[in-house]
Amino acid sequence: MKIHEYQAKELMGAYGIPVPSGTLALTADEAYEAAKNIGPCVIKAQIHSGGRGKGGGVKFAKTPEEAREIAEKMIGMTLVTKQTGAEGKVVHKVLVTEANDIKKEYYLSVTVDNANACLVIIGSGEGGTEIEEVSEKHPELIVTEKVSVYQGYHAYNGYEVARKMGIPAALTKDFVKILGNMVRMMMDKDCSLIEINPLVETADGKLLALDAKVNFDDSGLVRHPELEELRDIDEEDPKEYKASLYDLNYISLFGNIGCLVNGAGLAMATMDTINKFGGSPANFLDLGGSTTEDKVAAALEILMTDPHVEVIMINIFGGIVKCDLIASGIVSACGKLGLKVPMIVRLEGTNVDAGKKILAESGLNIIPAKDLADAAHKAVEAAKGGAK
Ligand code: ADP
Ligand code: MG
Numbered sequence: 001m002k003i004h005e006y007q008a009k010e011l012m013g014a015y016g017i018p019v020p021s022g023t024l025a026l027t028a029d030e031a032y033e034a035a036k037n038i039g040p041c042v043i044k045a046q047i048h049s050g051g052r053g054k055g056g057g058v059k060f061a062k063t064p065e066e067a068r069e070i071a072e073k074m075i076g077m078t079l080v081t082k083q084t085g086a087e088g089k090v091v092h093k094v095l096v097t098e099a100n101d102i103k104k105e106y107y108l109s110v111t112v113d114n115a116n117a118c119l120v121i122i123g124s125g126e127g128g129t130e131i132e133e134v135s136e137k138h139p140e141l142i143v144t145e146k147v148s149v150y151q152g153y154h155a156y157n158g159y160e161v162a163r164k165m166g167i168p169a170a171l172t173k174d175f176v177k178i179l180g181n182m183v184r185m186m187m188d189k190d191c192s193l194i195e196i197n198p199l200v201e202t203a204d205g206k207l208l209a210l211d212a213k214v215n216f217d218d219s220g221l222v223r224h225p226e227l228e229e230l231r232d233i234d235e236e237d238p239k240e241y242k243a244s245l246y247d248l249n250y251i252s253l254f255g256n257i258g259c260l261v262n263g264a265g266l267a268m269a270t271m272d273t274i275n276k277f278g279g280s281p282a283n284f285l286d287l288g289g290s291t292t293e294d295k296v297a298a299a300l301e302i303l304m305t306d307p308h309v310e311v312i313m314i315n316i317f318g319g320i321v322k323c324d325l326i327a328s329g330i331v332s333a334c335g336k337l338g339l340k341v342p343m344i345v346r347l348e349g350t351n352v353d354a355g356k357k358i359l360a361e362s363g364l365n366i367i368p369a370k371d372l373a374d375a376a377h378k379a380v381e382a383a384k385g386g387a388k
Contacts, residue, residue: 001216002048003230006095008212012194015185017178019209022097031071034096035064042099043070047089048235050197050213051081053129057091060099067096082132092234100208105198106165107131110147110182112192112217119147119186121157121179125166127198153183174207189227190220218244239283239302246298248285255280256310257379258303260296262287262321270315273372279380282309289320296329297336304337311342313379315372318349325351327358334364342367342382346375 003011009019023034024046035041045057052058057079061067071094080088107127113120123143126134135142143164147153158176167175182194195213202208216227233241243250249264257274259281261267267286274281283306285299303309316326326347334343346369347355359366367382369375 001218001221001227001231002235003214003216004046004048004093004095004232004235005044005212006046007230008194008214009209011185011189011214012181012196012209012212015181015188017181017185017196017209018174018207019212020098020100022095024093025071025096026075026093028068028072028075031094031096032064032068035061035067038096038098040099041067041096043067043074044095044097045074045077045079045091046093046095047079047084047091048232049079049081049083049089051083051129052079055079055081055084057081071096089235100200100210101203102198102200102210103203103205104201105210106167106200107134107195107197108165108179108182108199109193109195109197110179110186110191111194113146116146118149119183121145121147121161121183123161123165131197147183149187152187153180155180168201170205171201171207178207178209189224190217191215192217239306242298242302243285246295248287248295248299248302250286250299250302251284252306253281253283254308255282256308256383258282258285258306258309258312260285260287260299260303260312260314260316262289262291262316262318262326266315266317270313270372270376273376274313274380277376277380279376279383282306287321291321291325293325293329293332296326297333300330300333301337304333304340309341311344311379311383313375314343314345314347315375316345316347316349318347318351318355320350322351323347323349323355324358325355327355327362330366331358331362331364334362339364339366342379344369344375344378344382346370346372 006024013019025031025034040062043059045052059070061070078088078090105128107124109122124141126141145161155176158179162172162175193215196209198210200208200210257279259270261270264286271281303312344367
């Protein structure tokens, strides 16, 4: 789960990480009022995406009137950044925050190193909006330090990173503390990423987190009911949100063949087979082991309402999951939304005959397949035919 910068800063502040003061504004008038209290300020679009500075989502205002003018234009605009994709994201709220006098910008983050089963600190003395370019062209300027989740963070981790990043001696002690607090928050809240870019050295010689990005591991959310209120549904992919409500393992991809499968391994094999026949899956979708008719129908609705899906391929190997239950879910979803794209169905396993009977008697124009290869082949052919 992602959260907004203003929320991330609030959380970081509670963990002793220095953040500038700021006020959230939903309207231009609110931005005006906030700016009256702050003085010279920065208006920052709150969307779940970075690259706002370059995209026009971070603007300076000297006076409250100017703040109002900027907020007026920013709220409601579709902000396109390098990270949003061409369709951009609509700005619903802005953060009005003090304008800081910056001496130097650093990059600092903590994330999970899956391959080494540990946390990793990533830092750079060349932080700011060009960090992607720095990491591409000058990887030697990116510092990494592994932190064991068993031994935890130690000050020497921080001193090592500070030295390599070129943190001035006078700020090193504060830096080591900030980093320690980031790791503490990471572990406490089951984050998958805490990123401060830029962490700045201000003209009056202090470290301050001017930007903040925090992502949580979705699998850890069950342990943190307090984080649920930070969720902003407006910012989430509606398909992935619906999938989360039904406990479906769903990931949106870039192709045009919508897949509905039971079991993560079979879902991977299905995607591989589609690729082998020259097609491209629109998603990964694993119904899971204990599914219900409602879950099947919800999963199909996600695929049927996705404009990128031109063909649907259902691949079920019934073990605990029964094929007749799947078939009833298919009939129910098609009855509700109408079957507008070719649907290839491969059913095998428990209650397969009952499942096939339900589909045959439904009168739906379903293309049956005898095995995975046959189903993938038919799906790819249908997709090629400009199925829609
Ligand atoms: P993004 O990463 O989405 O582009 P940032 O919050 O990092 O957004 O802002 C981009 C740049 O704008 C920063 O690198 C910094 O130079 C400048 N900036 C952001 N907030 C402030 C602020 N409060 N005071 C001064 N400069 C700021
Ligand atoms: Mg930033």
